[in-house]
């Protein structure tokens with residue numbers, strides 16, 4: 335089966351990259367990005383032992399999550415609109431990966447407080463400074479840090495980035511190194527341990543592992559080419 339074969343190859347490539355980087359085996363979680371793919375495909379991955387899945391659109395995630403076994407863990411990896419925060423938090427994502435502004439963070443903390451939960455999130459960083467992109471600039475994140483850390487019902491578990499596409503996997507290395515460096519600077523500043531770095535996709539996840547990723551978000555390399563028109 336295609337999906338099982340791909341998963342096997344990717345797991346092996348992650349192990350190899352961990353070893354090259356001198357990192358312990360199992361330091362990196364493989365997030366299977368199932369957006370646009372049907373539940374039947376996600377079940378193939380599940381049957382092969384995959385439990386961690388990512389969706390980038392809230393509505394699609396909400397439709398798929400109840401159709402999968404309870405022991406799956408889901409990350410919301412796409413942009414979240416403030417008026418959808420309550421819906422997202424009620425769904426119980428293990429991690430909301432793309433918190434890209436103070437306003438969104440404030441809304442998450444406020445609504446999590448109303449629901450009596452603590453929302454676990456990553457902050458999205460615009461590592462290559464393209465104006466059109468989502469996320470905090472590194473300087474913007476440093477400037478907003480104290481306000482973000484003070485939000486009572488939101489736990490910042492780490493950082494994520496979606497760098498501009500590069501021709502070769504190596505091309506993404508500076509962006510990944512930038513995210514890692516920023517996380518190191520913020521750890522030094524305190525008070526959070528920031529254990530998670532979500533970076534690397536189908537094309538460049540091995541380089542991301544070498545640069546310190548703890549979560550790689552892999553879609554098409556597992557499930558095949560996405561068809562956005564269907």
Ligand SMILES: *Cc1c(COP(=O)(O)O)cnc(C)c1O
Nearest residue numbers: 367390411535536551552553554
């Ligand atoms: C779609 C998506 C991915 C996976 O992309 P592939 O190139 O298919 O691996 C990773 N991260 C985010 C935020 C995505 O939207």
